[in-house]
Amino acid sequence: MMGLTYAEENYLKSIYHISEGGKRSVSTNDIAASMKTKPASVSDMLRKLGEKGVIEYRKYYGVHITEEGKKYALQTIRKHRLWEVFLVDKLHFTWDEVHEVADELEHVKSKILIQRLDEFLGFPKFDPHGDPIPDEYGDVRSRPRLPLSEIDIHGTGQIVAVKDSSAAFLRYLDKVGAYIGAKIKVVDKVEFDGSVEVLVDNKKNIFMSKEVAGNVLVI
Template identity: 75%
Template sequence: MTLTNSEENYLKAIYHLSDGGKKGVSTNDIASSMKTKPASVSDMLRKLGEKEVINYRKYYGVQITEEGRNYALQVIRKHRLWEVFLVDKLKFNWDEVHEVAEQLEHVRSPLLTQRLDEFLNFPKFDPHGDPIPDEFGDVKARPRIALNDMEVNAAGQIVAVKDSSAAFLRYLDKVGAYIGARVKLLDKVEFDGSVEILVDQKTLFMSKDVASNILIVVT
């Protein structure tokens, strides 16, 4: 079975919105994610249903099938491997790679994906800290919490970001909050939820919104 690029994009969005296939997704949520109208979503859902990668029942939302989940994971695998390649080998900044990887993820060559994985020495995470599914679709996630959920005086390491928009990543570059940086939570401000943190021996103040988008492995 082969999906079109557009069908792959929808399937990937449904996978993410469904928390890896654990819950149903509404057509409105899909429309919002894909920046399109619900009527266009309905037409695409019909096509994906005919290819048996999703199930749709009124009032229960869209459920991704096991075959659909496996297909989505392979698209995600290619996307994240290409992001590693662009950052590590072509020296793109981490805020520049998403759009390019969106195009490269649709290359339909299992051998190319395998060779790319080997060339990169089998990376486990992309430049934004998201886990890379292996060739069998297995995802090795690691326990992590949002920065603003840490206890005061707790320490850890930045391992991922929830928001991978270019503007947010440029902000993190500016303040030095990169993937792999060591952090310690010094204080939480009760009034607005902002935090004071120590990043590589530098004190920073962050809003609640920023801190909630930075993921930490506590050590």
Template identity: 80%
Template sequence: MTNLTYAEENYLKAIYQLSEEGKKGVSTNDIAAEMKTKPASVSDMLRKLGEKEVIEYRKYYGVHITEEGKKFALRTIRKHHLWEVFLVDKLKFSWDEVNAVADELQHIKSKILIQRLDEYLGFPKFDPHGDPIPDEYGDVRARPRLPLNELSILDTGQIVAVKDNSSAFLKYLDKVGAYIGARIKVLEKVEFDGSIEIMVDNKKTLFMSKEVAANILIMQ
């Protein structure tokens, strides 16, 4: 049975998530940016992961995650998201505080602990940031989502997730009152800079930059 170090699990998780964004082959530069490290360090890690047959890497063709690698990555993602739910729902962390803590907890190996955690939480399907939680078999319940900036004037929908879960971005959303579950309606789009005006819960109007709107995911 293949065993991965904490660092290898982190890299594999990042490679899986980058590959899910539609890239045919994930580049070392993509991985370096995601892991906030140098390409040379990535190359060394890719060699180790290749030896464990969880990725395939060919120079100039990028990194492809294997089926075995996907199983490892989804297991880590499942634990990460479940711990985020626990931290927010049970320990009253705010959603901008949980990512770093869950990064540590996601490496716990006990299968029975994660099963009981899932049961204790009521088998949640989505984490506090709206990301789907893989079940114990690695199945993911996806739902159709569009970046807010791609909606047209008078379109309506519900905020269901965020692409950027950095503390700074989540604190900004808290400040302006944009939260998971909020109902929105697009009132105006500015052609010059792509900024957008929306109505939230039929109560208040918000103005957002194109960059902010691109990181908010809507279900119509």
């Protein structure tokens, strides 16, 4: 397969995420919204990606990522998430600072560099936001997770990931004391608005809106 440009890699990664790992077709409007650009620009990029065999596009039927495209997208995602681990664990970035930096580093082409990086980090399975890191073959280790908002009163669990990895949301979680690895117990749920009261690590009670609790994932 021909190599992809940085822009093509970004589009392919976005298509992969929107399509839920290739499970469904996506529209040009979905892609335009994700990439913050105009549908006309998306159409031009889809033509290029189609010529390289990483997507299939039929007007009115949407965009479907091919098996070759999935492999390419997963390798880009792997690099992104490994760099996030490196930035947090070794360079002491906070988890809300790493996304944009990793967006730049994910385009490194050297396979041996990424293999050495993976080894240096101890072959991590999850990034700082709890997202699984694909291995060098594109295999992803998934685990069942539930939004905190779906946990019953007196239910317990552990925070393992977030659905919203925006810097503002992550800073909010830092402010209230919710973090990856925290043990939680649902103390109360408000019927009126769906907000929840949560005991964290058996020592601190915090309150979350329904929206916040829906973006915190637990096992």
